[in-house]
Amino acid sequence: MIELKQLTKVFTAGGADVKAIDDVSLSVPEGSIYGVIGSSGAGKSTLIRCVNLLEKPTFGQVLVDGQDITRLSDKALRQARHNIGMIFQHFNLLSSRTVYDNVALPLELAGASKQEIADAVLPLLELTGLGDKRESYPSQLSGGQKQRVAIARALASKPRVLLCDEATSALDPQTTRSILALLKDINKQLKITILIITHEMDVVKTICDRVAIMSYGKIIEENEVEQFFLSPKTELAREFVRSAIHEKPITDIESRFSPEPSEGARPVVRITFVGKGIVQPLITKVARQFNTDFNILQADIETVNEKAMGFMMVEIVGEPEQIEQSLAFLKERVQLEVIGYVG
Template sequence: MIELKNIYKTYTRKGISIEALKGISLKVEKGDIFGVIGYSGAGKSTLIRLVNYLERPTEGQVLVEGKDLGEYNVKELRAAKKNIGMIFQHFNLLESKKVFDNVAIPLVLLKKDKNEIRKRVLELLDFVGLSDKANSYPSELSGGQKQRVGIARALASNPSILLCDEATSALDPQTTRSILQLLKKINAEYNITVMIITHEMSVIQEICNKVAVMEEGRIIEQGSVLEVFGHPQHLTTQNFVKTVIQNSITDSVYKSLKPEPGSRVYKLEYMGSSASEPTLYEMIRAYDVKVNILFANTTEIQETTLATIIIQLKGESSVVDQALSFLRNNGVGVEEVESNVVNYSYN
């Protein structure tokens, strides 16, 4: 559906070159809700603007539906862009026009019949929950309502791709959730592929099935949301995940632990069905070890449960090793907190 191949983007201003994107490659499949996350300046907004050629790459290819946008002439590119809708952080509505007319803009530009325009606009306003706002002006709407108008406008030409550039960052948390649920509904009911740029990991957690993490113009990690949340490899990714999943004890608790001979601290991570199994209980029964639970938390990602338990484990070294092997063999990820050595072995 969307494929970026070895993309570089360089801006030159006053004789100074700034490399915004450095060798970006990613693929968005049809039906995905694909999130791209990164801190300010990571290059994510530049990246999404390449997909509809609001920006052109300095090097590399942008393929949509298997065709390189760089090979299109002006007329062909204009036709291709009709298939790509876009919503923006600050709505980009025309304040002098009513809601109905804002939504109708793409259809007017396509020179559609007035009756067809009216039918389509009213259908979309109903879909986004604004049937009663057709004759209102943007100044009379809340931020969430303005974004719903922007979404309706982006859907007017029946696109197969919807690009969202920080579409919820100007909204409060409750409104953000309602907009995200609307995007999820669009993806499911209209079978529209959605690509979301954000700096909020909660947005990725809420609706995305795949994610790419950006830093300084590069993709440092990508994969399914479940994989990235469950096993974040890069420090930046780990920091993002921590904003939505608490998976570590506080420094004060850790410092309060009394050092004892044969005592070690471990982080146990359960994924999916293993989270509902009494594995820790069975380990305690089977092995002569003492367990002190310091922390426990569960969360759900893509309808899959992720659970974290941090324990202090006491016993003879050989017995502790046997107990840990038992956990790993039963699908539990084990990390020794003190040594920070990770040894995941999910089955």
């Protein structure tokens, strides 16, 4: 549905060229929710603004539903944008217009009749939970309600693609969850392809099917969300995953912890697994079979794209040969990473 080919965006600042996007290629499947995550300044917002040509790429192609919109005339581009809705971090509502009129604005600009507008707007107000707010003004709404208005407005022209630029960054956690649930529902009900730009891993783990991670204008890793959590390949990806599972420093072993093995040191491993009931019987079996003990340092169950995923950090105690046998046994059955050693 969305395909970026060798996309590059160069800005000139102070006489120097700066690559905000550096040769990025990615594909967003039709009907999916695709997340792009990265730290501040990674180029995420520039990337998403290139998808509807709010920023014109310096090089490369942007294909939406098979059409290269970088080659369209101004008139054809305006028409193509009807199929690309967009919501922003700060809502961008008109304070002098009611909820109904804010949602209706794109249709008014497109020359729709009053009946056509009513037929489009009223169902969207119900879909976004704003049926009783149609005559309210933005000043009378909460932040979550304002974002729901922005979402309804973006859907008014019946787009096939919805772009979300840090759409939950200005919201509190509870409101964020409700907005993410709404986006998931919109994706399922209306079959709209959603591209989300975010710096929050909680957004990715809650609703995304696939995720790409950006750093200094480049895509450095891309995968299905479940595999991204199970087996992050880059250190930046691992940092984002650790933040999402709220992994904490292990203060009680910090003074004895080393990243390198030494004689008599015991490994500390991170175990990642899918399913709530898989790991406890497995650890019990390993402990009995190889005569090792497992000191559980941290453990958590998270929901990643509607699947239960477990994260555990353990210290393995035993004779060196038995420890190696335990590690080999576990590696065949769960995702396992040796993160250090305790003396």
